[in-house]
Amino acid sequence: MYLGNTYLFYNVNPNSMTGVTRIGVSLEPELLEAFDVDIAKKGYGSRSEALRDLVRDSLAENEWKNDDEWMVGTIVLVYDHTATSVGDKITDMQHHHHGLVKTSVHVHLDDSKCMEILICEETLAKLKSFASEITSIKGVLRGRLTMVAPSSGNLHHIGHRH
Numbered sequence: 001m002y003l004g005n006t007y008l009f010y011n012v013n014p015n016s017m018t019g020v021t022r023i024g025v026s027l028e029p030e031l032l033e034a035f036d037v038d039i040a041k042k043g044y045g046s047r048s049e050a051l052r053d054l055v056r057d058s059l060a061e062n063e064w065k066n067d068d069e070w071m072v073g074t075i076v077l078v079y080d081h082t083a084t085s086v087g088d089k090i091t092d093m094q095h096h097h098h099g100l101v102k103t104s105v106h107v108h109l110d111d112s113k114c115m116e117i118l119i120c121e122e123t124l125a126k127l128k129s130f131a132s133e134i135t136s137i138k139g140v141l142r143g144r145l146t147m148v149a150p151s152s153g154n155l156h157h158i159g160h161r162h
């Protein structure tokens with residue numbers, strides 16, 4: 001499943017792929033070497049697999065350019081609940097944007113750290129502005145927004161890994 005800029009990985013036997021088209025790609029040796037080093041670090045099993053992901057990313061990025069596009073997304077926050085009022089501020093902000101935040105999941109990671117996952121639905125512009133507002137709260141250690149346009153024509157191509 002493709003989620004904006006995050007993949008959930010499935011184990012799929014590449015030999016079971018059907019209906020694929022082989023293409024030839026010409027690259028300068030230096031570029032190919034850098035690509036091979038990069039994909040090895042990322043754990044790709046083959047160049048084809050890495051290229052497919054790059055193409056999916058590129059297609060998905062087109063959807064991130066229209067601020068009026070209706071999007072569904074998640075915001076993952078990690079914060080230290082012992083830090084002054086950070087939890088309250090995160091809750092306050094969700095109340096203030098209650099139409100945008102559909103639901104949330106809270107996980108107590110350890111003695112002090114919490115993870116909160118917000119599932120949101122709004123236009124691209126509003127999701128981006130809400131995500132930057134909530135992740136910039138002091139005490140939020142990590143924040144990440146992932147989105148997908150539910151109505152996208154590209155969704156068929158980016159929706160799953162073959």
Ligand code: NI
Pocket residue numbers: 081106107108109113114115
């Ligand atoms: Ni907690």
